[in-house]
Structures are given as C-alpha cells and as structure tokens.
Amino acid sequence: MSVHTVFTKVLAWFDNNNVKIADNVGEDIDWMRVIPFVLMHLVCLLVFVVGWSPVALWVALASYLLRMFAITAFYHRYFSHKTFKTSRIAQFLFGVLGATATQRGPIWWASHHRRHHIHSDKDKDIHSPRHGFLWSHMGWFLCLKNFSTQEHAVPDLMKYPELVLLDRFDTLVPILYAFSMLFLGQFLEYAYPELHTNGSQMLVWGYFVSSVVLINCTLLVNSLAHVLGSKRYETDDDSRNNWFIALFALGDGWHNNHHHYPVSARQGFFWWEIDISYYLLRLMSVFGLIWDLKPVPAERLYTNLINKKG
Numbered sequence: 001m002s003v004h005t006v007f008t009k010v011l012a013w014f015d016n017n018n019v020k021i022a023d024n025v026g027e028d029i030d031w032m033r034v035i036p037f038v039l040m041h042l043v044c045l046l047v048f049v050v051g052w053s054p055v056a057l058w059v060a061l062a063s064y065l066l067r068m069f070a071i072t073a074f075y076h077r078y079f080s081h082k083t084f085k086t087s088r089i090a091q092f093l094f095g096v097l098g099a100t101a102t103q104r105g106p107i108w109w110a111s112h113h114r115r116h117h118i119h120s121d122k123d124k125d126i127h128s129p130r131h132g133f134l135w136s137h138m139g140w141f142l143c144l145k146n147f148s149t150q151e152h153a154v155p156d157l158m159k160y161p162e163l164v165l166l167d168r169f170d171t172l173v174p175i176l177y178a179f180s181m182l183f184l185g186q187f188l189e190y191a192y193p194e195l196h197t198n199g200s201q202m203l204v205w206g207y208f209v210s211s212v213v214l215i216n217c218t219l220l221v222n223s224l225a226h227v228l229g230s231k232r233y234e235t236d237d238d239s240r241n242n243w244f245i246a247l248f249a250l251g252d253g254w255h256n257n258h259h260h261y262p263v264s265a266r267q268g269f270f271w272w273e274i275d276i277s278y279y280l281l282r283l284m285s286v287f288g289l290i291w292d293l294k295p296v297p298a299e300r301l302y303t304n305l306i307n308k309k310g
C-alpha cells in the first residue's frame with residue numbers, strides 16, 4: 001500500500017466523500033476501517049489505568065442511555081421507518097445525538113436498515129446471520145461494499161442538506177463528544193475534587209466504554225435477535241423476540257414483532273413487553289416535540305400468529 005493510499009484512507013476516516021469505491025468491489029474486510037473499531041475496544045482496557053469513580057460510572061450509564069435512545073427512537077424508528085413525525089430542527093438535533101453513538105450518520109444507517117427489511121435473511125440481506133454470525137454482527141459494516149449510503153433507498157432523507165452534511169462528516173460528531181467528556185472530567189476534577197474523577201477517567205468511561213457497549217448492543221439486534229429468542233409471528237425471516245436485548249436496546253429486541261409490523265412506533269406490542277424508547281417517545285409527544293405516532297392496528301396484533309393462543 002503506497003503512502004498516498006494510506007493518506008487517502010486516513011482522510012476518509014473524517015470525510016466520507018474521500019472514499020472512492022469501485023463498482024465491482026467485493027465483500028472483503030477493509031482493514032483501515034477495522035483499525036479504529038478495534039482501537040475503540042482496546043482503549044476500554046484503560047479502565048485498569050484510570051480507575052473508576054461513582055460519578056464516572058453514572059456518566060457512562062447516562063451517556064449510554066441517552067445515545068441508545070437516539071439510535072432506537074430516531075435512527076431506527078424515525079429515520080428508517082418514519083413511525084412518527086417531528087420538526088426539522090428536532091430531526092437534526094436527534095440526528096446529531098445519534099451520530100455521537102459512533103454508528104455513522106442517520107442517512108447511512110437508515111439506508112442500510114431499509115435494505116435489511118426488504119431482503120431480511122435472504123441472499124441480498126446485508127447482515128443476515130445465515131451468512132455467518134460474526135458477519136451479521138460486525139463484518140458487514142467493516143467492508144467497503146457497505147460503506148456508502150444507499151441513496152436510492154432514502155430519497156426522503158437526502159433532500160435535507162443538513163442531514164447530508166452530517167452524514168458526510170459523521171466521524172467529527174463522536175470526536176467532539178469524546179472531547180466534551182474529557183473536558184467534563186477536567187472540570188469536575190477542578191471544581192469538585194471530592195468526586196475523585198479526572199479528564200482521562202471520564203473520557204474512558206463516558207465515551208469509550210459507554211460507546212463500545214452501546215455499539216455492540218445495537219449490533220445484537222442485527223445478529224442475535226435473528227437467532228435467539230421466541231417467534232410470535234410467522235414472518236418471512238428469522239427475527240426473534242428477545243427480552244434480554246429488548247432491555248438493553250431500549251425496546252428494539254422485540255424484533256419479531258418489529259419485522260411483523262415495522263411501521264409502528266412501538267416494538268413491544270403488549271404491556272409486558274418493556275419498550276423504554278416507546279415510553280419516552282410517548283412522553284415527548286405529550287410535550288409536542290413529536291406527533292402522529294403510528295400504532296399497531298388491533299387486527300395486526302393477532303394476524304400471522306404461529307401459536308394461535310399468542
């Protein structure tokens with residue numbers, strides 16, 4: 001690999017327009033994409049160097065929950081499936097918040113997710129566990145083939161220049177977020193020394209640990225929720241309802257429900273299926289921040305049941 005090629009690929013970490021992909025590109029893993037992904041995981045080991053404090057753990061948890069909500073409620077239920085409406089400004093702000101989760105921009109995320117629903121567990125599904133569990137969890141986004149946004153799948157989102165810009169520079173958002181964690185820790189060390197935290201500790205817990213857990217929990221919906229769990233509805237795929245993933249992914253683990261009826265704002269269809277993102281969306285709708293949440297029509301709850309007793 002020439003110096004110029006390496007330079008171009010490093011530049012591509014920060015500006016997606018610098019990535020040139022040949023039409024006939026295969027599904028080979030792009031190692032220049034793997035490096036930052038692996039590094040993020042390795043940096044988590046620094047918890048043994050920076051130590052911990054209650055405040056660092058609380059911030060890590062809050063950072064996880066806030067960004068998981070942005071992913072499940074906005075990247076997934078809003079940008080990908082349009083299950084409710086909101087203002088253009090809220091759409092952008094939650095797009096930015098979602099981008100801090102280090103899962104690329106909202107248009108890229110939605111474009112690939114919409115393709116997943118069209119081809120679920122068929123040959124053209126980009127992340128079906130039928131093509132290998134590791135592939136469905138992480139291989140699919142580490143190859144050049146799936147690097148680009150599938151613009152034909154998201155014409156409704158491509159018409160917003162602010163979202164297109166966010167997608168182009170999607171790496172800058174998590175970098176700024178990581179720095180904000182660093183500065184928060186430095187501020188707390190200075191202003192509240194009794195909390196026993198500092199910049200590096202907050203950076204490791206509030207950004208790296210929190211993001212790595214968040215990324216993998218999101219990816220489990222693509223991988224494990226198509227393998228492990230129960231199937232209530234006869235869908236044309238392997239999707240499963242998995243309460244464990246639903247808990248950590250704030251409702252997105254009710255994945256068989258979701259594949260049965262993807263256009264609903266709720267994914268836990270019954271009261272006992274905990275769907276925290278949906279509860280928070282309902283709360284947001286009370287304050288007028290979002291509206292027109294699409295329900296599951298009563299008759300769809302009981303169609304295509306595998307076990308007629310439900």
Ligand SMILES: [Zn+2]
Nearest residue numbers: 116222239255
């Ligand atoms: Zn799925």
Ligand SMILES: [Zn+2]
Nearest residue numbers: 080113258262
């Ligand atoms: Zn979906």
